[in-house]
Amino acid sequence: MNAAQPRSLTIVGAGLAGALLAILLARDGWRVDVYEKRGDPRVRGYAGGRSINLALAERGRHALERAGAEAAVMRQAVMMRGRMVHFADGRTELQRYGRDDSEVIWSVHRGDLNLTLIGLAEAAGARLHFDRRLDAVDFEAGSARFVDERDGTCAQIGFAALVGADGAGSAVRSAMQRATDLGERVEPLGHGYRELEIPPAADGGFRIEPNALHIWPRGGYMCIALPNDERTFTVTLFMPNHGDPGFDSVRTPEQARALFARDFTDALPLIPDLEADWAANPAGTLATLYLERWHLDRRAVLIGDAAHAMVPFHGQGMNCAFEDCVELAQRLRGEAPLEDVFAGFQAARQPNALAIQQMALENYREMRDRVDDSDYLLQRALELE
Ligand code: FAD
Numbered sequence: 400m401n402a403a404q405p406r407s408l409t410i411v412g413a414g415l416a417g418a419l420l421a422i423l424l425a426r427d428g429w430r431v432d433v434y435e436k437r438g439d440p441r442v443r444g445y446a447g448g449r450s451i452n453l454a455l456a457e458r459g460r461h462a463l464e465r466a467g468a469e470a471a472v473m474r475q476a477v478m479m480r481g482r483m484v485h486f487a488d489g490r491t492e493l494q495r496y497g498r499d500d501s502e503v504i505w506s507v508h509r510g511d512l513n514l515t516l517i518g519l520a521e522a523a524g525a526r527l528h529f530d531r532r533l534d535a536v537d538f539e540a541g542s543a544r545f546v547d548e549r550d551g552t553c554a555q556i557g558f559a560a561l562v563g564a565d566g567a568g569s570a571v572r573s574a575m576q577r578a579t580d581l582g583e584r585v586e587p588l589g590h591g592y593r594e595l596e597i598p599p600a601a602d603g604g605f606r607i608e609p610n611a612l613h614i615w616p617r618g619g620y621m622c623i624a625l626p627n628d629e630r631t632f633t634v635t636l637f638m639p640n641h642g643d644p645g646f647d648s649v650r651t652p653e654q655a656r657a658l659f660a661r662d663f664t665d666a667l668p669l670i671p672d673l674e675a676d677w678a679a680n681p682a683g684t685l686a687t688l689y690l691e692r693w694h695l696d697r698r699a700v701l702i703g704d705a706a707h708a709m710v711p712f713h714g715q716g717m718n719c720a721f722e723d724c725v726e727l728a729q730r731l732r733g734e735a736p737l738e739d740v741f742a743g744f745q746a747a748r749q750p751n752a753l754a755i756q757q758m759a760l761e762n763y764r765e766m767r768d769r770v771d772d773s774d775y776l777l778q779r780a781l782e783l784e
Pocket of ligand 1: 411412413414415416417434435436437452453454455531532533534564565566567568569570571592635683702703704705711713714715716717718719720
């Protein structure tokens, strides 16, 4: 590293990417400050808001291994060896991801994963500042304004360089966009999602096959269910925002029950609190974010969803964000000035992110449009490997 180069970085967002990058950089001797708008999940519990569990693939595991986080994360992971397809007529069929259990994916709980990474980041020496929402950035002065979410007070914090790990609605990105044109384009999918829960069985076990990613494909819409290690499943209903069915026509918990009774007959008895879940979990929106520029010279760089949010039909958003962290940390080990590091990082990661974004969209389109071709659908539906 260049002696004149600051060895300090300020990360905005202690989500999945921000926390992992903090571990990697702190271990490499960087002075790392992380500002997160939510409260400390170790004190107040995890305030989620997005998908409760996630499919972790090999590329994500590799990144966790580099951060020394793999063992802790895998202790809570549930193996998924294939897709369990639930046909409309009630038949089910397990389709393995590979020849044997050496080719599998894993279901991990977002909250547990985030807690693990935050704990490791702090242990590695990163300084975490919770309840601090980035509000504005003055790139000329090298200072950022953070609002304390508890009392509304503001603090002006100086930074050498900012890393935007603050997700799809990134405030860092908005601030960069005001300083230069990032070439931003957001393509809404027109579909959203809603989460429900399958609780454990009366004997405390799983109600359905635990080592599978369950899919109920129904053409223009579908349900999936991923296992959690506390013997529950998180069910996600993906559906158009408008139409029949769509989130504008299926609005109330009663309408949701009627939809499940008609189209997800075998899933309905597994979700005893469907109405309560429906009322408690608001519908989420889905979009793809395209960005021509991921960095503002040496002053700021974006990673994860802040740079390349994608629709979840390939199950790779987090995995891709984790790979960003490894790539950026690796490049920060060298001698190059920050501007070149950020430019090199973008050049290396942007084509990968774009390819995964396109695969995720293709999977979605094919699932929607080729509903009658069940063989084809089974092959392509939710290609998570
Ligand atoms: P986030 O996880 O969104 O973290 C951003 C953090 O920044 C948050 O902690 C937030 O509170 C904080 N923040 C935001 N604004 C500010 C601010 N102004 N100031 C300070 N802090 C701020 N990916 C997979 O790999 N596998 C899957 O199976 C999968 N399933 C998914 C299912 C659904 C329904 C959805 C929506 C996504 C799924 N993803 C999946 C994608 C995955 O969730 C994201 O790619 C991943 O969370 C990106 O991590 P991130 O750290 O970039 O952003």
